[in-house]
Amino acid sequence: MDVRGLTSSLPRINSPRDVLTGYLAPILAVYLFWGYSNKFFGMSVDYISSMARDITVAGSQMNPSYVPMSTLTLVAGGLILISFLLVKNELPTIFRGLREGDFESILKCSTSLFAIACFVVSYVLLTVVLEFSPGAQVPFFFFGGAVVAGILLLQDNIPDFLAIRPSNVQYAMREPSILVTAGSMLVFVILTLNISMVPAISQDIPFFLSVITLITVFYWAWRLSHEGMKPSVQERRTAALAYLALLPFISYLLLRVLYLQHDPDPVMANRWEIKFDFMDAVNTFKINPWPMEVEPNIDSRWLFLKAAIINSARVTLLSIVLCVILGTIVGVTRLSNNKLASTMATVYVEVFRNLPLAVLLFLIATQFGLQAPLFKEETFLFGGAVFFSNQGIWFVTVASYQRLLLGLIGLALLRAALRHGDRIEPRFIVTPSTPTQHLKRPFSALGWRLETLLSDLFLIAAAVLFIDLFLPFASTHGGGGAAALGVALLVYAFMIISTVDDDGANTMEIDDSDSGIRKRFTIWVAAIAIAAGIALSKGLSWPEYVKDWNGDGVIDSPGSWHIAEGSGFEITPFFLAMMLGLTLFTASTVAEIVRGSIQSLPRGQVEAAISLSLSPFQRLRLVILPQALRSMVPLFNNQFMNVWKNSSLAVIVAYSDIFYVILVMMNNVGKLIPLFILLLITYQAGSLAISAVMNWYNTRVTSVKI
Known part of the structure; x- marks a missing residue:
């Protein structure tokens, strides 16, 4: 034995640090990995042994934690x-080969096919052919495998x-x-079939598996x-090493969940029973x-x-809009040459960014x-237009929301007409050639001018239909199918607009001269005035303070005074606290995103805008923000998802959001895991929806290379 070679391969010690690292x-x-592996393998073996033990007496299963072998497998x-x-x-590769009928590429994935075949054979053997002992063979088969x-x-x-063939076996x-x-496969099969003959392994399976691992x-x-x-090869083996290192914990986690669903303790089993029939029962507590x-x-x-999800969605959407507006203003103000304005913006950012959201919500709710x-x-403000109290705020609103929608439709049609007038003939347009491309551009046969106009009009129509179909879903107990149809139409309309833009058909030349801006400003002012006239054509709905609730001419006690139902628009103190808290907190981070994105732009962009004699507002609107937006959007995505997830703190202000409602349900019915799954799915779905919208918008922003 070469002792010198062995000793030379050991780490050299030149300092105490070498002793530590070497x-x-x-x-x-x-030592730590041994303890971790032995601990989790031990618990996993206990769980699977308990669940695999079939104790049937007179046709009745006496083991409450029993799980059929088919399910375990x-x-x-x-x-x-x-x-x-x-x-x-x-x-x-396998799916692509199946889709394209390329079986040669599938056969090249022999390792995955081998694994699938082993799984199928194991399932048949365990459920039909063999009957393994639950104490040793079953756990060794699964964890050893x-x-x-x-x-x-x-x-x-x-x-x-x-x-390997007979010709190349040597x-x-x-x-x-x-x-x-x-050898590993052969030893595994032999030990599985004869593990009872090796007491050193069968009596302490976790120890043996931990040593091998x-x-x-x-x-x-x-x-x-x-x-x-x-x-x-390095990448694949690194992934395999990660799998093997995490195997004890992942196995424990999965089997722990499965075991708790069949726990002998009826209270624990009730909590972990994944059934949702209890949701069909009537609810017993009140929400707002x-x-x-x-x-x-x-x-x-x-x-x-459903009502709680709508509550969370509306406070999230409104907070997102407000925090973007406020954050953009504060972020731009921080870059101002006005020391007072920039200092105030900096103070705002530092105060609200370093204040925990839970504390901020508590302060807003208590102070309000x-x-x-x-x-x-x-307390009426602005001539009765606003009623302000600690029970909420009521605003004057339009008497007919249908007329308001008509006014908005008119503004949307005006925008489509102005866009149509600004379009110029494209230099090159991609011609659809496949059914999928024709589906994405259904108006392409009409020419570029009509196609772009009809695409805009279709988007307006889809938005109106979405509102008409979604409102019943949001305000009544039904309407789910119609709401899904409205969402699908709106998504399809946006897909058409995006495809038209990507294929080069929507080329515009906008007059940004002073006269052009004044002309558009005049048109929009007149249009907004007309739209406002349409919206107000049926008058206003003022907050109506009622002291005589039964109409007998006698003023009732102050405790029964109220604002008449259907008069004004109410904002509850709970909603107001959540909206202000989420907006103020998130806007501080949005402001930093805006400031950092603007500062990351090359100085030459601003100097070029100055050389074109653009005003500061024009420089900001036409040059700075459009380019800075490219780096803002991915960061905005994270912040918007944080707003959605941070809405779970509504329990602090007693706002009836998803987490608040599910938390009370957990206390009422004790179904912890099913309700937790609903909570997880709801927040995950909301985050994915926000991410999908922002990713789509990010592709629009970054579609033009600079």
Whole structure:
């Protein structure tokens, strides 16, 4: 034995730090990984042994935690298979081959096909052919198989193993990696079938699996650290190493969830039973929804959840709009040469950015309740246009929202007409050639001028239909199908507009001279005046203060005074606190995004705008913000999703949002996990929707290269 060679490979010690990094750190890592692996493998083995034990007496199952072997195989085996396929990353190739009928490319993914075949064979053997003992064979089969799968992924030579034939078996047997692959599978099969004959393993399966996992993980970590492989091989083996290192925890987590659904404790089993039939029962507590009204002891919990989602969505959307406006103003002001304005903007950012949102919401809610006048004080502002009290704020509003919608439609049609007048003939237009392209540009056969005009008009029509179809869904107990149709139409209209822009048909030349701006300003002022006249043609709805609720001519006690239903527009103190808190908090971050994006622009862009004699406002609107927007949008995406998720703090101000309603339901019915799943799905769906919209807008902003 070459002792000198062995000692020369050890880390050299030149300082105490070398002792720490060369010896103590690896020893500590081995100790910690051993404890982690042994702990989680031990609990996982206990869970799967308990669930696999079939105790049937007179046709009745006496083991409350029993799970059929078919389910165990699908869950545990499915986890191994999915992890294996994700590490190999051959599924896209397989799906593409199936879609295109290219079976040769599918056959090249022999490793993934081998894994799928092993899963199918294992499922048949466990559920039909073999009957393993729950104490040793079942846990060893699943967890031993998972460890072997990790070893095969690290060896990364399944195609070579499958290519062994009688003619090349001697050559294959001289390859150490082939021997490890074949040997690990052979030993696994032999031990699974005869594990009771090896007490050292059967009596302490977690110990044996932890030893194998520890040796494999640290050996391959050492090999991968030398980076002597191709980048693609290095990447696959790194992913395989991560799978094997995380295997004990992932197995425990999955089996823990499965076990809790069959927990012997009835209280715990009730909490973890993933069924949603309890949501069909009537709800027993009251919330403050708008525009959809729900009644306790009458409406189901599903309707209360729907009302809570609408509450969260409306406060989120309004806060997003307001925080962008306020944040943009503050961000631009921070760059102002006016020291007073820039200092005030800086103070705002530093105060609200460093203040926890929960504290801010609490301060707003408490101060509003303390400082706002009592309801009986009859505090009207602006000649009765606003009624202000600690129970809410009522604003004067239009008497007919249909007329308001007509006015908005008129403004949208004017915008379409102005865009149509500004269009010029494109230099090049992509001609649709496939059915999919024709679907995205249904008006292409009419020529570029009519196509662009009809695309704008179709968007307006889709928006009107969306409002008409979505409002019943938001204000009544039904309308889900119609709302989905409205959303689909709106998305399709935006897709048409985007495709027309991308294909070069929507080319415009806008007159930004002083005379052109004055002309457009005059047109818009006149149009807004006409639209306002249409919206106000049926008058206004003023807040009506009622002291005689039964109409008998006698003033009732102040406790029964109220604003007449249908008069004015109400903003509750809970909604106001949430809106102000989310807006002020998020606007401080938005301001920094705006400031940083503007400062990142080359100075030459501003100087070029100055050389064109553009006013400061024109420079900001035409040059600075359009270019800065490219770097703002991805950051805005994160902030908008934060607004949606931060709305869960509404419980602080007693606003009936999703988290508040589900939290009360949890306390009432005890169905923790099903309600938590609903909560998770709701917030995830909202975040994905925001991300999808912002990603689409980001593609629009970055479609033009600069």
